[in-house]
Amino acid sequence: xxxxxxxxxxxxxxxxxxxxxxxxxxxxxxxxxxxxxxxxxxxxxxxxxxxxxxxxxxxxxxxxxxxxxxxxxxxxxxxxxxxxxxxxxxxxxxxxxxxxxxxxxxxxxxxxxxxxxxxxxxxxxxxxxxxxxxxxxxxxxxxxxxxxxxxxxxxxxxxxxxxxxxxxxxxxxxxxxxxxxxxxxxxxxxxxxxxxxxxxxxxxxxxxxxxxxxxxxxxxxxxxxxxxxxxxxxxxxxxxxxxxxxxxxxxxxxxxxxxxxxxxxxxxxxxxxxxxxxxxxxxxxxxxxxxxxxxxxxxxxxxxxxxxxxxxxxxxxxxxxxxxxxxxxxxxxxxxxxxxxxxxxxxxx
Numbered sequence: 001x002x003x004x005x006x007x008x009x010x011x012x013x014x015x016x017x018x019x020x021x022x023x024x025x026x027x028x029x030x031x032x033x034x035x036x037x038x039x040x041x042x043x044x045x046x047x048x049x050x051x052x053x054x055x056x057x058x059x060x061x062x063x064x065x066x067x068x069x070x071x072x073x074x075x076x077x078x079x080x081x082x083x084x085x086x087x088x089x090x091x092x093x094x095x096x097x098x099x100x101x102x103x104x105x106x107x108x109x110x111x112x113x114x115x116x117x118x119x120x121x122x123x124x125x126x127x128x129x130x131x132x133x134x135x136x137x138x139x140x141x142x143x144x145x146x147x148x149x150x151x152x153x154x155x156x157x158x159x160x161x162x163x164x165x166x167x168x169x170x171x172x173x174x175x176x177x178x179x180x181x182x183x184x185x186x187x188x189x190x191x192x193x194x195x196x197x198x199x200x201x202x203x204x205x206x207x208x209x210x211x212x213x214x215x216x217x218x219x220x221x222x223x224x225x226x227x228x229x230x231x232x233x234x235x236x237x238x239x240x241x242x243x244x245x246x247x248x249x250x251x252x253x254x255x256x257x258x259x260x261x262x263x264x265x266x267x268x269x270x271x272x273x274x275x276x277x278x279x280x281x282x283x284x285x286x287x288x289x290x291x292x293x294x295x296x297x298x299x300x301x302x303x304x305x306x307x308x309x310x311x312x313x314x315x316x317x318x319x320x321x322x323x324x325x326x327x328x329x330x331x332x333x334x335x336x337x338x339x340x341x342x343x344x345x346x347x348x349x
Contacts, residue, residue, distance in 0.1 A: 056342065060138045061131035063334035068130025071327040072122050077103055077115035078319040079122075083184040085312035086272045088303040094186035099315050118183035121193045125176025133169035134331060137161050155232050162224040170216045175209035177216070181275040204277075204289070212274035215293040219267030223260045227324065230256035249332050250325045257324030261316045266309035268316060270296035 072079070081102040084094055093109070096102035106114050144157035179196045182188060190196035200208050231252050239248035261268075273296050277289060290296050300308050 056339075057135050057139070059335060059338045059342070060135040063331050063338060064134025065127040065131040066334050067134070067327045067331035068126040069123050070330050071130075071323050072126040073119060074326055075319050075323045076119050076122060078315060079180075080106070080115040080117075080184045082312050082315035082319050083181050083272055083276075084186055085315045086269050087185070087276075088273065088278060088300060088308055088311070091186055099318055102315075117188070118180040118193065121176050121179045121183075125173045129169045129172035129176075130327075132172055133165045136165035136168050140164055155229055158228045158232050159225045162228045163221045166217065166220045166224050170213060170220055174213050174216055177271075178209050178212070178275045181272060185276055185278070211291060212271045215267060215271045215274055215296060218293055219264050219271055222267075223264045226260040226263055227256045230259050231328070244332070244336060246329050246333070249328045253328035254321040254325040257320035258317050261320035262313060265313045265316055266300075267293075269300055269309055269311055272312075273300060 078099060081096070081099050084090065084102065084106075085096060085099075087094065096105065103115060138161075140161035141158055144160055145154045148154040148157050178200065179193060182196055182200070183190050183193070190199065234252035234255055235242065235248060238252060239245045270293060274290055274293075290299055304311070
């Protein structure tokens with residue numbers, strides 16, 4: 001998302017030259033009056049690539065919140081399937097060949113709205129989590145880029161900023177993830193979000209909401225590093241001048257999400273196990289509760305071997321491709337619109 005400032009300045013200069021008086025225009029009073037009259041009525045439109053540098057923190061937070069809520073809500077049914085397909089010992093009725101078959105069977109046997117159970121807690125957590133994420137990312141990206149490559153774009157800075165921003169995102173999102181995944185499981189005993197929250201709090205304590213936090217970070221930090229490096233690389237290929245190009249944001253975001261999702265699937269399987277504390281898998285664990293990433297890794301291997309680490313990889317990739325595409329395109333769009341309006345109000349004063 002960074003870079004392109006020089007190209008933006010060049011485009012603005014070119015636009016100004018084209019709009020200037022032609023050879024036949026003289027410096028007479030009429031021409032001067034016309035020029036003065038036109039200036040306040042038609043201020044130059046803010047160039048897209050210059051906007052992110054001057055955008056307010058509130059703009060990043062609002063755009064990020066909208067992007068996060070839309071990303072999770074649109075893709076929520078596929079996320080439900082992913083959670084079930086990552087089950088280590090699924091019930092016979094919850095064994096699916098692919099995502100479409102899973103969605104069809106869930107809707108037919110459990111109700112049309114069953115794949116949407118837990119959506120409300122996810123949307124509630126996604127808003128503030130993504131607001132913090134994008135605001136932190138934009139601030140650190142600029143600060144680190146100035147240190148590493150003054151005046152330019154640094155892939156190292158982009159990746160590092162994304163990794164640090166993940167700390168805030170996951171801290172806000174992890175409790176919602178725990179509740180969401182427990183409600184997504186086959187034969188989940190919870191009908192409402194608050195029923196699940198109360199049961200987890202009463203039976204396992206407040207720490208259960210952050211039992212998978214370290215695993216979540218262990219998964220998301222490499223995920224975000226791969227994600228941002230792939231995204232920036234593809235942007236350089238598809239959109240080298242870093243113009244506002246929704247198509248390039250969609251394609252780059254989708255490909256980056258797919259690569260990062262496939263590479264980090266084993267960690268996501270462990271995170272799902274820690275969140276759900278799957279009863280059939282617990283029978284192979286002498287401690288009664290699975291705690292910590294090392295314990296989760298051992299349990300996954302004991303139950304299903306090496307192939308178990310890649311359970312649900314198809315659903316995860318299918319989820320992440322449109323998910324990251326939606327997040328990037330919506331975020332960039334709202335950032336552009338919000339900042340453009342701020343610029344127009346500033347120029348109009």
